[in-house]
Amino acid sequence: GAVVSQHPSRVICKSGTSVKIECRSLDFQATTMFWYRQFPKQSLMLMATSNEGSKATYEQGVEKDKFLINHASLTLSTLTVTSAHPEDSSFYICSAYFPGLEAFFGQGTRLTVV
Amino acid sequence: GESVGLHLPTLSVQEGDNSIINCAYSNSASDYFIWYKQESGKGPQFIIDIRSNMDKRQGQRVTVLLNKTVKHLSLQIAATQPGDSAVYFCAERTGANSKLTFGKGITLSVRP
Numbered sequence: 202g203a204v205v206s207q208h209p210s211r212v213i214c215k216s217g218t219s220v221k222i223e224c225r226s227l228d229f230q231a232t233t234m235f236w237y238r239q240f241p242k243q244s245l246m247l248m249a250t251s252n253e254g255s256k257a258t259y260e261q262g263v264e265k266d267k268f269l270i271n272h273a274s275l276t277l278s279t280l281t282v283t284s285a286h287p288e289d290s291s292f293y294i295c296s297a298y299f300p301g302l303e304a305f306f307g308q309g310t311r312l313t314v315v
Numbered sequence: 316g317e318s319v320g321l322h323l324p325t326l327s328v329q330e331g332d333n334s335i336i337n338c339a340y341s342n343s344a345s346d347y348f349i350w351y352k353q354e355s356g357k358g359p360q361f362i363i364d365i366r367s368n369m370d371k372r373q374g375q376r377v378t379v380l381l382n383k384t385v386k387h388l389s390l391q392i393a394a395t396q397p398g399d400s401a402v403y404f405c406a407e408r409t410g411a412n413s414k415l416t417f418g419k420g421i422t423l424s425v426r427p
Contacts (some may be wrong), residue, residue: 207358235414242324244404245359245417294358296415303349304415306358 204228205297207307214285214314222280222310224295230275231297235304236268239292251278285314327424334392338405338418343386345407349415350379350390352401359404362390392423400425 204227214220224234233252237245249265251257251272259265267289269281278297282289295307328334340348346367351359365372365379365388372379378391388405405418 205358244420247414247416250414292356303361303364305361306351309356309358311356 205305205307211311219283226297233298234278235296237294325422334395336390338388340407347408351404
């Protein structure tokens with residue numbers, strides 16, 4: 202079946218630095234990718250929707266200048282957490298979607314900001 | 316097995332019993348529903364889906380039931396196994412290109 206690859210799976214960074222997370226759809230071209238954030242023992246909260254070749258649509262309360270999303274090709278979307286702070290520590294998950302198919306999820310990235 | 320709603324975040328069942336996990340969705344216009352399983356430290360894994368023009372769909376050991384009248388979705392797992400232990404989320408979508416909205420999640424714990 203279709204596979205979504207997310208990298209890295211774990212990252213530890215210093216406060217004030219930026220971290221880039223990649224999400225690749227391996228078996229199909231994804232017209233839409235979604236980025237989620239998940240805190241411990243909570244559900245997935247949608248951060249933004251990215252469409253290939255256009256600007257991402259951010260959910261209410263998500264700072265677009267802090268969470269930069271780039272969807273330059275049909276197989277790659279990136280999320281950059283800029284000037285990371287300890288409160289940004291979380292589990293970030295991407296999802297790739299192609300019309301007519303279910304949404305496929307990456308394995309997630311555990312971000313720890315120290 | 317026993318059923319729980321979103322107010323009870325944990326369901327504990329005996330290995331071999333049937334499990335029933337319930338979900339109340341929010342949008343009456345939602346036309347597509349999915350159950351996901353999430354193991355610790357991993358992304359959600361697709362279990363089964365159902366469209367709004369159906370009220371029941373069966374997979375291998377799993378069945379999803381949809382009651383649009385009361386906006387209720389359930390996942391039934393037959394002969395629950397230790398490997399079924401995980402957090403289960405329901406998700407709904409409105410329209411072919413729209414986002415998924417996830418429910419709160421329920422932890423399924425299987426006793427040996």
